[in-house]
Amino acid sequence: MMMALWQAFVVSTHNLLPWFDGVIATVLIILIKAFALIMPLMLVVAYFTYAERKMIGYMQLRIGPNRVGPRGWLQPIADALKLMTKEIIFPSKANIYLFLLAPVLAIAPAIAVWAVIPFAEGIFVVDLDVSLLYVLAIGSIGVYGIILAGWASNSKYPLLGALRSASLLVSYEIVIGFALVTVVMIAGSVNLNTIVEAQRGGILHWYWLPLLPMMIIFFISALVETNRAPFDVVEGESEIVGGTHVEYSGMTFAIFFLAEYANMILMAVLAVLLFFGGWHSPFMGIPYLEFMFSWVPGIVWLLAKSSFFMFLYLWVRATFPRFRYDQIMRLSWKVFLPITIIWIFVVALMTQLKLGVWFG
Amino acid sequence: MAEIHNYTLNFGPQHPAAHGVLRLILEIDGEVIKRADPHIGLLHRGTEKLAESKPYNHSIGYMDRLDYVSMMCNEHAFVMAIEKMLEIEVPQRAQYIRVMFDEITRILNHLMWLGTHGLDVGAMSIFLYAFREREKLIDCYEAVSGSRMHATYYRPGGVYRDLPDKMPQYLESDFRTNKELAQMNKNRQGSLLDFIADFTEEFPKSIQQYDDLLTDNRIWKQRLVNIGIVTAKRAKQLGFTGPMLRGSGVAWDLRKKQPYSVYNQLDFDIPVGVTGDSYDRYLVRMEEMRQSNRIIKQCVAWLKDNPGEVMSDDHKVAPPSRVAMKDDMESLIHHFKLFTEGYCLPKGEVYCAIEHPKGEFGIYLISDGANKPYRVKIRAPGFAHLAAMDEMTKGHMLSDVVTIIGTQDIVFGEIDR
Amino acid sequence: MGKKFKKLIKNFSLSELRAGLGITAKELVNKKITVQFPEERTPISPRFRGLHALRRYPNGEERCIACKLCEAVCPANAITIESEMREDGTRRTTQYDIDLFKCIFCGFCEESCPVDAIVETQIFDYAFIDSREGSIINKARLLEVGDKNEDMINKTKLEDAKYK
Numbered sequence: 001m002m003m004a005l006w007q008a009f010v011v012s013t014h015n016l017l018p019w020f021d022g023v024i025a026t027v028l029i030i031l032i033k034a035f036a037l038i039m040p041l042m043l044v045v046a047y048f049t050y051a052e053r054k055m056i057g058y059m060q061l062r063i064g065p066n067r068v069g070p071r072g073w074l075q076p077i078a079d080a081l082k083l084m085t086k087e088i089i090f091p092s093k094a095n096i097y098l099f100l101l102a103p104v105l106a107i108a109p110a111i112a113v114w115a116v117i118p119f120a121e122g123i124f125v126v127d128l129d130v131s132l133l134y135v136l137a138i139g140s141i142g143v144y145g146i147i148l149a150g151w152a153s154n155s156k157y158p159l160l161g162a163l164r165s166a167s168l169l170v171s172y173e174i175v176i177g178f179a180l181v182t183v184v185m186i187a188g189s190v191n192l193n194t195i196v197e198a199q200r201g202g203i204l205h206w207y208w209l210p211l212l213p214m215m216i217i218f219f220i221s222a223l224v225e226t227n228r229a230p231f232d233v234v235e236g237e238s239e240i241v242g243g244t245h246v247e248y249s250g251m252t253f254a255i256f257f258l259a260e261y262a263n264m265i266l267m268a269v270l271a272v273l274l275f276f277g278g279w280h281s282p283f284m285g286i287p288y289l290e291f292m293f294s295w296v297p298g299i300v301w302l303l304a305k306s307s308f309f310m311f312l313y314l315w316v317r318a319t320f321p322r323f324r325y326d327q328i329m330r331l332s333w334k335v336f337l338p339i340t341i342i343w344i345f346v347v348a349l350m351t352q353l354k355l356g357v358w359f360g
Numbered sequence: 361m362a363e364i365h366n367y368t369l370n371f372g373p374q375h376p377a378a379h380g381v382l383r384l385i386l387e388i389d390g391e392v393i394k395r396a397d398p399h400i401g402l403l404h405r406g407t408e409k410l411a412e413s414k415p416y417n418h419s420i421g422y423m424d425r426l427d428y429v430s431m432m433c434n435e436h437a438f439v440m441a442i443e444k445m446l447e448i449e450v451p452q453r454a455q456y457i458r459v460m461f462d463e464i465t466r467i468l469n470h471l472m473w474l475g476t477h478g479l480d481v482g483a484m485s486i487f488l489y490a491f492r493e494r495e496k497l498i499d500c501y502e503a504v505s506g507s508r509m510h511a512t513y514y515r516p517g518g519v520y521r522d523l524p525d526k527m528p529q530y531l532e533s534d535f536r537t538n539k540e541l542a543q544m545n546k547n548r549q550g551s552l553l554d555f556i557a558d559f560t561e562e563f564p565k566s567i568q569q570y571d572d573l574l575t576d577n578r579i580w581k582q583r584l585v586n587i588g589i590v591t592a593k594r595a596k597q598l599g600f601t602g603p604m605l606r607g608s609g610v611a612w613d614l615r616k617k618q619p620y621s622v623y624n625q626l627d628f629d630i631p632v633g634v635t636g637d638s639y640d641r642y643l644v645r646m647e648e649m650r651q652s653n654r655i656i657k658q659c660v661a662w663l664k665d666n667p668g669e670v671m672s673d674d675h676k677v678a679p680p681s682r683v684a685m686k687d688d689m690e691s692l693i694h695h696f697k698l699f700t701e702g703y704c705l706p707k708g709e710v711y712c713a714i715e716h717p718k719g720e721f722g723i724y725l726i727s728d729g730a731n732k733p734y735r736v737k738i739r740a741p742g743f744a745h746l747a748a749m750d751e752m753t754k755g756h757m758l759s760d761v762v763t764i765i766g767t768q769d770i771v772f773g774e775i776d777r
Numbered sequence: 778m779g780k781k782f783k784k785l786i787k788n789f790s791l792s793e794l795r796a797g798l799g800i801t802a803k804e805l806v807n808k809k810i811t812v813q814f815p816e817e818r819t820p821i822s823p824r825f826r827g828l829h830a831l832r833r834y835p836n837g838e839e840r841c842i843a844c845k846l847c848e849a850v851c852p853a854n855a856i857t858i859e860s861e862m863r864e865d866g867t868r869r870t871t872q873y874d875i876d877l878f879k880c881i882f883c884g885f886c887e888e889s890c891p892v893d894a895i896v897e898t899q900i901f902d903y904a905f906i907d908s909r910e911g912s913i914i915n916k917a918r919l920l921e922v923g924d925k926n927e928d929m930i931n932k933t934k935l936e937d938a939k940y941k
Contacts (some may be wrong), residue, residue, distance in 0.1 A: 056484070059802075059804055059805045059811065060804070062488060063809050063811050156369055157369075160758070230482060314800060317484075318485050318801050319801045321481045321483060321577070321579045321580050322579070322759075323579055323583070324582070324583060324759040325391065325757070389786070414914045418850075502821070505824065506822065510881070512884070517868040521937075521941065524822065524937075524940070531818065533817035534816060535816065536814050572796055572797070573800050576796075577794065692891070695889075699846050699850045
């Protein structure tokens, strides 16, 4: 029904503005779609920071923020206001153009990549045939933001952070690439919609079962790509005190912050789409339960499963110590890469032998 | 051809992991440390000089503020030095109270060390779990002396006052139901000794929790094993004491080798490490917490059975009780003399050292017969440890500097005095 | 051979990392230890050393007789006293200042006072933020603190009396 309404709206705009050849109407539709994506995304990012403070607080035997607004629910709004009104301090002799370009380079890819993410059957901004490749490609541009921030700050701690992140993020791009090759091998296409469709049929049809090591490696690489504990050497905090973000204050820091959390949510949603069946109900295939839960729309399943992964991010942050920088590099090249390569051969074998319900 | 220099990084005084105000100039080549140069003195308060102008009892407050995470141990060394010079007897009950609070202080210090070391290495939660136990012990400090941290509890001749019969309770509030309140007050129904006894029952479970969270964790092990290795011979040459020395394999503990107070009547073991890396020191300090728990149990049992005096009878040194002071002329005169002029120590010098949680804390006192010392020299264990920082960090990476500062258990109050 | 295999399985299944996650998950559902400050307080013992107060006798006469023992014993030299004979011939202070910036709250003044005039109350959340001079508390304000809190002071000092 929602789809019918939307189609009616699209057709009517094209008819109402016949001069300009429908170009304005197309642009208007794109703008509306983009807004409908970005506004909720920013809200979710803001409340994800609130959830992080509360959840980590609870795990550490304390209640998180609870004074601003009822039980602290207005805390993210207070944070946003504070960051907007703070003074932006420019380091001396820093190149101001590069200094201000870095946050833009960090957040633009973080938001642009959401254009191809499908939230339910037919709910997406654009449907590319190569959507998974697009996600990987645009996601890699985010590295430039961090490196530029480190260089443009004209200070030693950010430079160390930038150098660390350059090598780390590039190594883990390779690991993620190989892990996703196995997904593509089973699904047969790079289109995210097709990958989710191929997992239809119940919880045992999802890809976490044949690709269990790949899922774990994907999640750990997601932790590294978003610079989260236990791999947050780029923003060190007890070694290089904030790393690349240390010279940024006010709105520029807020932009980096938003980019990081938007990336985290993206990785959680990707993990669900690629390994956990996307928007399919887990009760598909079980006769009685399937009927009982058939009224739940697909997007709710997607959000519920991604919130589990987002909770996992916080859980891991509260529990584990930090790795040392060279140990993370060792993990990627000496541990994860061999495992992914071996698993590619295993999946190739399984595909040839047509084992299990996922193949053939 | 351009010259290649090493990168000089100022691991400055304002740094979350610098444990106070440590200015560490690091020369690093990429991420590997070529040289580490600690600049100290940013917390220098002139303690030794100030002590020369005040009567002896007034400096007890200064001793508290030296190593501000293990307060009563510092006081113990100073007070023992004065008692040695004066050659006065301290009642048995006061000795047991002192030993019990020394071990409580040792647990306080090691919990603080565990929390901050974990926080620096990245494990945030252990900081708060350790402070949950510290709160209970700080409540003990407060019940007995009136102040949560800087207690000024030990005096020459004994301790300030006896242990109280009642523990303060949590009060009613809108945020707690009656059941929750009763649960929180459950172990505060008896005297202070009952509270401490209950703590010793619950504490092994907490240590087990820290153990499960960190000891086998592969990330923790990767960060701590083979970092900052000091051989036994080198540790003795550098002047290490305490867990730094025991972690390298030398079984030297002043409580067993040169027993003071009532340690020779108590039953405990001292843990000794093998390789001398940070992981061994971590294990040594965890085990020391368990042994301290054992000592506290024995002290609580003795104190429950043996009531008595906690202050010496010699009123030339220890003030008389207030009731006596208000009745008796001689007590009033002693009270006035003690609180204006103080007492005079005979001419001479003495060195008195105790097994502080960080190592050997010593006080060297020279008196020329006046009511103020001629010279007080404080031998702080952290000073020798920090001096070895360059040697311990050579060849390691930047993240390891933070680990090594943590494992040396640096607190700037005692280094800079 | 079996032991090595078991060790390999434990290694790959991240067993001790999962045990660590279990501990934080358990604490997630345990009771929190936060004491919500202005509304609730942590327990305070009767020996607590907080803001100072000058006491009076039950008949209203101020206790302080300007013996200056507290000024002599203060390790931080925070107390300043001037005294003069009052009209009725008794010895009383004209100036009694405690510099709260210098005071280390050690309790020596309370211990030395022969007539229990200067005491340390259980008040720790005072804030004299109107001016810097506000933190050098003078005799009138000390007497005021004493008068306002006499019940609390009396109760705590009586409870602690048998140990002194």
